[in-house]
Amino acid sequence: MMTDLFNNSDTLYQAFLARDRSYDGHMFVCVATTGIFCRLSCPARKPGKDHVRFFETAAACLEQGYRPCKKCRPLEPAGQPEPIISNLLARLEQNPDHVWSETDLAKLGLDPSTVRRLFKRHIGMTFLDLARLRRAGRGITALAQGANVIDAQLDAGYDSASGFRDAVTRLLGQPPARLKGRHLLQADWMETPVGAMLAIADRHRLHLLEFFERKALTAEIQRLQKTMNSTVSFGRSPPIDQIEKELAAYFKGESAAFHTPLARHGSPFTCKVWDALTRIPPGVTHSYAQLAQTIGQPTAMRAVARANGANQLAIIIPCHRVIGANGSLTGYAGGLWRKNWLLTHEKRYFPACNSLANSL
Template identity: 35%
Template sequence: MLVTDGTQIDTYYRALVERASDYVGIFFVGVKTTGVFCIATCRARKPRRENVEFYTDFKDALDAGFRPCKICRPTENAHVAPLPVARAIELVRANLKVRISDWQLRQQGISPELVRRWSGKHYGMTFQAFQRMLRVNTALQELKGGKRATDVALDSGYESLSGFGYTYKKMIGETPRDSTVTNVILIHRFTTPLGPMFVCTTEQGVCLLEFVDRRMLETEFRELQQQLKARIIAVENDHTRQTEREIGEYFAGRRRTFGVALHAPGSDFQQSVWRLLQTVPYGQTSSYQAQAEKLCKPEAVRAVASANGGNRIAIIVPCHRIIGKDGALMGYGGGVVRKQWLIKHEQRYAEEISRP
């Protein structure tokens, strides 16, 4: 949303001039003279007040015609964990079976209050809940490996089986001894030039890759858990790390195809549409009509469009390359502005390859 309140604009402009880190992600400033938009801490020379516009969301700045600043990279760095938060997360991951207390964070020079605020805003949960989720996932893997519930509880830092059982049931939905859950969906958040994304994976591969502000995201999470009979837990694995690396290479223009394994549950028809999507060449577009004809079902344009809309794995399964027969961009789960950006991004790098 464009900020129009004069007092708010004065506050944001002062924060921009002072490079106030507290305002990173709070506003995005569009600079009329250069056509770029930035975050509060950008190191570039500060523009005059009359030459800027402030937005509360980077998508609004993109929609207004501004492009991301190459110095501060606003769509990425507005959502990156500050160094103290990153250190706290690494501390947890290095000690999966130990509860990291506020006192221990302070001993490391980390503000627990900062960690709590950032975790609540970006993960939608408290830092302690994030820790519990990691510990329960570790416990689930050990139970699946045949380890006794009592041993798992004590090894995970719980003083009693009852305390461990309560937490486990709250997260998984069943007690450790009665658990029939054999599948978990791991969810990891990372940043991209078009904003943060969630990647969800099973042991087989990626089952979801979406921008975090997708409107239907909660529905997709619920449907995935039902289809796979699994629970979603925030933690990383080889699939999440490979996805983050390959998506980073894609945005840098160094990757055109993906090697990460996929696990996309759906009907036979949906599966056929998603496989066909992956044959649309990098840097090119197709239409719903053309996709239907390739499936030998020219009358099924609406069904093809619906299957495209049901794709949960953005970019890797490139539904952004499908446009209307008349060239219109049509809908896109991540937003039409992102769709247009992705198409132009691919066309630019595809043209560079084709040049002699």
């Protein structure tokens, strides 16, 4: 059965007009005038609203007699990185010191303008900007470990001192000299079937895991830096490697268990709510009232809702498993379509957890 969100054709039609990629793999549009069905992000000319119908699965479109679009290829897996992006990201990891240019892209047989558009659409910045950001992150790490500015500049691959200073200041809002000896948090993103996520961790614990589209993400990062009296540099740390592997297992339906060490920045009450959230089994949902009863404070439903919304560790602390008292989906910072997807995924792949919970 479709949720209220997916029955809202006005919302879906506007997403179709905007070519919203966030619905890819979760919603399909059937066009009566052509007899084909597409992803909502399809670049083809848009028909009028009266000529389209929306379905949650490609199978439903096929059952209605619609053919898959040859432009957007809706039968291919959604959420898979573009081969060009995967290739260039791998090259960036293999040779982080290289100073990339459009000439390098052309030598690989790639059109720089195509690469620029792909990276802007999928990651939010161009590949060359990303490469510069990575190099600046290496220099920031060197500064935090005690290197002088010129050594950190050279380690980051910058020939120009002014260019290095500008890159660091744009990235962190602080000149290089103020970063010497500072403890740094590392940040990196990872692709998932429901969109890119940003992970931030120190050497020992994961501090943040959020979807890129979350409107409050910038404010959350600023609060985290203030709380930790630290700053964030792009790079890897053991907790980020671990959560990436655990998320991969989760999305494959192999395991819903997370063992990555977490740093939880909340009041004792908030952490109590988060503990209760982690005890809700996959495939099971609770209302705010049930959650309040679970922590022994049945009248604190509003406070429970605020604590739920303050969660900065998406999926790991499963705030998506809280729904309205009437069974409807309620607000979710990652978007209601993601909440629906996660709940459907868990019921499909972790029925043992669901059955165990219902038997208790």
